[in-house]
Amino acid sequence: MKDLLRTADLSRADVELLLATAADFAKDPLRADTALSNRTVAIYMTKPSTRTRLASETAVAHLGGTPIFIRGDDLQLGRGETISDTAKIISQFASALIVRTHKQSDVDELGSASSIPVINALTDDDHPTQLLADWLTIRETFGSDIAGRKFSYFGDGNNMSHAWLIMGAIMGAHVVAATPEGAWAPDEGVVKVAREIARDSGATIEIVHDPRAAAQGASVLYTDVWMSMGDPESQRVEKTRVLAPFSVNEELMNLATKDGIFMHCLPAHRGEEVTAEVIDGPRSVIWREALHRRTTIQALLFHLINGDIKGRG
Numbered sequence: 001m002k003d004l005l006r007t008a009d010l011s012r013a014d015v016e017l018l019l020a021t022a023a024d025f026a027k028d029p030l031r032a033d034t035a036l037s038n039r040t041v042a043i044y045m046t047k048p049s050t051r052t053r054l055a056s057e058t059a060v061a062h063l064g065g066t067p068i069f070i071r072g073d074d075l076q077l078g079r080g081e082t083i084s085d086t087a088k089i090i091s092q093f094a095s096a097l098i099v100r101t102h103k104q105s106d107v108d109e110l111g112s113a114s115s116i117p118v119i120n121a122l123t124d125d126d127h128p129t130q131l132l133a134d135w136l137t138i139r140e141t142f143g144s145d146i147a148g149r150k151f152s153y154f155g156d157g158n159n160m161s162h163a164w165l166i167m168g169a170i171m172g173a174h175v176v177a178a179t180p181e182g183a184w185a186p187d188e189g190v191v192k193v194a195r196e197i198a199r200d201s202g203a204t205i206e207i208v209h210d211p212r213a214a215a216q217g218a219s220v221l222y223t224d225v226w227m228s229m230g231d232p233e234s235q236r237v238e239k240t241r242v243l244a245p246f247s248v249n250e251e252l253m254n255l256a257t258k259d260g261i262f263m264h265c266l267p268a269h270r271g272e273e274v275t276a277e278v279i280d281g282p283r284s285v286i287w288r289e290a291l292h293r294r295t296t297i298q299a300l301l302f303h304l305i306n307g308d309i310k311g312r313g
């Protein structure tokens with residue numbers, strides 16, 4: 001597999017390899033510090049980023065390479081150059097392209113027109129690199145035996161909810177998305193793919209609309225912002241009203257297992273999708289989770305460039 005365009009591209013074996021390598025990089029970030037010597041990695045983002053950008057640039061540096069950060073309107077793309085021509089040019093200079101933008105189809109097109117690995121660093125539909133860091137955090141916390149454990153996401157049925165369901169399916173986990181019904185439920189096509197993957201992996205996929213049911217006996221309570229990058233401001237009032245019952249608070253945390261943790265991809269809005277008490281409390285693992293963005297992206301770059309990622313086929 002040349003690219004990581006969507007979470008569903010990864011096989012269980014790929015994820016296991018990436019998590020193992022990321023754990024090695026956590027012990028010694030410089031263990032492959034000549035892998036990208038004298039080479040560059042382009043990082044093109046049309047949306048803001050704190051973690052993904054810093055993690056990616058640092059990961060490239062730790063592999064001995066140089067990141068080239070390109071802001072949305074810096075390229076000639078904005079003046080009508082095609083995605084395909086842009087991809088060919090970036091492929092002539094860089095060894096990989098990390099891209100964050102709105103449309104999944106634009107990332108797919110960059111992937112097919114490039115000769116170098118293209119990594120999806122968030123689209124409106126998906127966020128695969130975040131899930132690698134999340135599962136490294138889950139693995140570190142609970143080990144590899146996750147039988148009987150439940151992993152629940154709360155809130156907007158957005159890109160994070162999609163990636164959460166798909167990665168849970170790949171990992172053979174019991175994953176839950178607790179979202180409102182209707183406009184802010186996860187995409188039905190994504191749920192279908194998660195269920196297809198689950199048939200082979202033994203995962204259980206549950207979509208529920210009752211936050212208490214999702215929290216009951218869960219080992220992870222996960223949430224994300226209610227307003228994603230690009231969501232129209234006109235939706236804010238309605239989304240705030242409909243999503244309010246899914247806010248992760250102490251009451252929901254008390255329904256989790258004794259060893260249950262709180263996770264969030266960040267950025268967070270305290271008082272909206274999570275209370276300050278929970279996110280800044282003893283069961284929150286957000287800082288460790290954010291730190292894992294670096295080593296998981298480092299592992300991904302390392303193995304994609306080496307051609308070690310086989311994909312789900």
Ligand code: CP
Pocket residue numbers: 048049050051052053122130265266267
């Ligand atoms: N979690 C995440 O992707 O953070 P940034 O938007 O800051 O990159």
Ligand code: NVA
Pocket residue numbers: 122123124158159160224225227228229265266267
């Ligand atoms: N759903 C959020 C995730 C940010 C990491 C967004 O797309 O803005």
